Amino acid sequence: MDIQVKDLNVSVSKPKKRIVEAASLHVDEGEFVGLLGPNGSGKSTLLMTVYRTMKKESGEIVLGGERLEDLTLKESARMMSVVTQHNYYNFDxxxxxxxxxxxxxxxxxxxxxxxxxxxxxxxxxxxxxxxxxxxxxxxxxxxxxxxxxxxxxxxxQQTPCLILDEPTNHLDVKYQLEVLDIVKQLGCTALCALHDLNLAAQYCDRIYILLNGKIIREGPPEEVITEDMIRDVYGVRASVDRHPKTGMLNVVYYPGHAKNDDGKG
Amino acid sequence: MELGKITTAGLCLILFFVMVLITCVSVFIGAVDIPLETVIRIMVNKMFGYGDISDVPTYMVSIVWRLYAPRALLGLIVGVGLAMVGVVMQAMVQNPLADPYILGISSGASLGATFAVLMGATVLAGTVFQDFGIEAFAFIGALGSSTLVFILSSVGGKMTTTKLVLSGVIISCLCGAVSNIIVYLEPNAEGMRSLTFWLMGSLSTIDFESVKVCGIAVVIGLVFFATQLRNLNAMMLGDSTATTLGVDLSRLRKIYIILTSIVIAFIVCKCGIIGFVGLIIPHISRGLVGTNHWKLFPISILLGAIFIMLADIVARTLSSSEIPIGIITSLCGAPVFAYIMLKKSYRFGGGN
Structure with missing residues (x-):
């Protein structure tokens, strides 16, 4: 089952502000797609609109060929399940x-x-x-x-689609990997907001970068996660290489006190 | 806390028998001057048409059948209703402090009823409202105050415990004040009597008609909410999670508010404000069987019935004149309220 988001606009009323602007994305059947962007870029809002706890202003969200608004909450809950970072209950x-x-x-x-x-x-x-x-x-x-x-x-919930909103937040490294490994092994259609660029590079088939509510890049990790992108989007100097042992993309950030521009000093 | 090997079904069965026993005790205790055997004969004859009671003095039959039997039954019904509403409201706002009394719903119903009793005839004469019963006004009052409390506590974002309880206090004070104004504007014996009645609650002014009316309202609520246990569970996980589990919260919440308001309206009309039951009973039940509504709901309604009947027995027997039952339930409820507030395992929705 695939997920398609077309020209999505989402606004909040107080203060009047557009949080997601003309965002389009698609997650194909069985694909693991990452949603990246700095804090406040609109990742959570976009996902919340997809899993129906926020109302969209305009645009279309299509789940397995059916428009979201044509589905009852129960029907869509049989198609997609949601894992968020906030899980705090008043009752035990x-x-x-x-x-x-x-x-x-x-x-x-x-x-x-x-x-x-x-x-x-x-x-x-x-x-x-x-x-x-x-x-x-x-x-x-x-x-x-x-x-x-x-x-x-x-x-x-046994759904063909899975929406994850920073599922690895506050987890130890071991469990970060474990949670994402489980999702990856399921082979279901997954749309996942992530913070960690290295994790995103290791697990995602494709990545969307969100900045100020707009999707500004899209593609496989090696095309999207680049030194230029990290500088432009996150305002941080970094080097992106293939790790010599894992062969995977490896992002290393330069702290402010690093010696010079290419960090090799 | 688990109850060792006793299953929830077993516990329900035990509580059910306790409830039946207390109902009997409640009837017997009222009729102190009548021999136990006679009471049993009257009850059996009236309920099952079995046996002959023509040798029993008529006044005894009246006392047992017209006074104490309906009273016990009303206690049972009111207990079930209040506990049920407590459970539902707590799930609805995800907060263990929700209770029709604390959130001002009972005061709203009481205001509606007071208005209808004391001013209804003069103010409403000639309007479409003049034929409405007291219950209708109590319902309007209950629905109005619950809606106001929910709106007030969600202003500016997420509903928090502080806002919820404070909104309840505000609405409760407001309704109480307006009720008092009505009572003082219409100073008569009936008014003063109603004031005590509405504020402190009583099972004393009853007949089988009241029992029937209350019973129907509570049973309707019971039948509906018994089908909602799965949704109530999901609601406990919060709005967002419930939505992703396919539970249509905004729609359900409206239905729940209307139904709980109906139940509270009928109870308040017949028995006045009996506070804290909806708070204490679900709390104790959760201690026994946990938060899962498949277990919590049946245990709560049984405990609710038992609690009200016990409180009524105490209210009747503690002194020579009857103490309003609402005083007894508040005496029990206030410490539980304090305990819940201090207990750490409840989190009150303070954190996000």
Whole structure:
């Protein structure tokens, strides 16, 4: 299932400001697409409009050939699941209950959870290596563990598309890699906002760069993540090379006190 | 906290029997001068048409069947209704402090009812409203105040606990003040009596008609909300997550506000303001079975019924004259309120 965003405009009213401007992007079936940009560039807003917690001003979002506004919330929740960085609940649920919520769009309102649901939940917890935690209170888990539970919930939702908004924020390196590895292995259509350029280079098939609400670059990591782009978009000097051992793109930033322009001094 | 090996179904069963037992106790305690055996005979005869009670004095039959049986039943219904509304409101605003009393919904209903009772006849004469019942005005009051509280607490962005509770206090004070003005503008015995009644609640002015009216409202609410347990769970995860799980919050919230307002309106009309039940009961239930509404909902309504009936028994027996039941529930509720406020595991939606 593919995701298409055409000419999307999103504004907030107070203060009146356009957050996303004429943004167009597409994520093909099974593709892992990264959305990059500095803080406040509109990444989250764009994603929130796609997963329907924000209203668009104009433009079109199409999910698997169907326009979003033609789908009920329940229908779209069966097509895309969402992992965000904010997961802070006023009430405490058990881990298993949180993951079971992923089954919500698949159930009728009065339908009880059945063995099939429990199996799906168990499988999802196993995938994120949290099965032994299923009876714990969600609030008793560390941030990284909670994040993996939220990922498990979206796995239990069994959707062909996955939207991720900086899913690796505040996680230890190990779990950053783990979360993205799990998503990558699923092979589903994924649109993911990321902070870390190295992670983006390692995991994304294609990347969009967002700056001041506009998409300014698009392409595979090696074309997009360049020294020029990092200077123009982030205002930081960096060197981008292939890492000698992994063969992957490797971004190294120059701190302000680095000796000279090419950093080799 | 888990209850060892007792399952939720088992706990429900136990609570159900406790509830039936307390209902009986409630009837018996009222009728102190009548032998237990006679009470049982009257009840069995009236409920199942079984046995002969022609040898029992008529006044005994009246006391048991017209006074204490409906009273126990009303307690049960009101307890179920208040606990249910508490659970729903807490899920709706994702906040353990939500309660129809604290959020001013009860005061709104009370204002509507006071207005209808004391000024309705004169002010509304000749308008389309003159044929509306007290319940209709209580409903308008409840709906108006809940809508106001929700609007007031969401001004300027996210609804926080502080804003929610303060909005409740504001609306509550406002409704209370206007109610008092009405009472003082129409100074009569009826007015003063209503004032105590509306402010402190009582199960004393009842007959089977009240029980039926209240019962229908609560059962309608019960049947509807019993189908909403999955949505209530999803709501607890917050607006954004609930939306991504396919739950249409804005639509559901409107339906929930209307239905809870109806239930509160009928309860307030018949029993006045009985505070804190919607706060205490879901809180205790969560301690027993956790946050999952498939478990929380049945446990809460059973505990609610038990709690109100117990409070009513205390209200009746503590002194020679009856104490308003709202005083008893507030005495129990205020410390629980303080405890919830201080407890760390609730987070009150303060953080983003």
């Amino acid at each position: 649920f058990k881990v298993e209950e949180v993951v079971m919520m992923g089954r919500t769009p698949h159930k009728k309102t009065m339908e009880m959870d059945d063995d099939n649901d429990r199996l799906i939940v168990e499988e999802a917890l196993r995938k994120v290596n949290m099965l032994e935690m299923k009876d714990r209170d969600f609030s008793s888990l560390s941030g990284g563990e909670q994040q993996r539970i939220i990922l498990a919930r979206s796995l239990a």
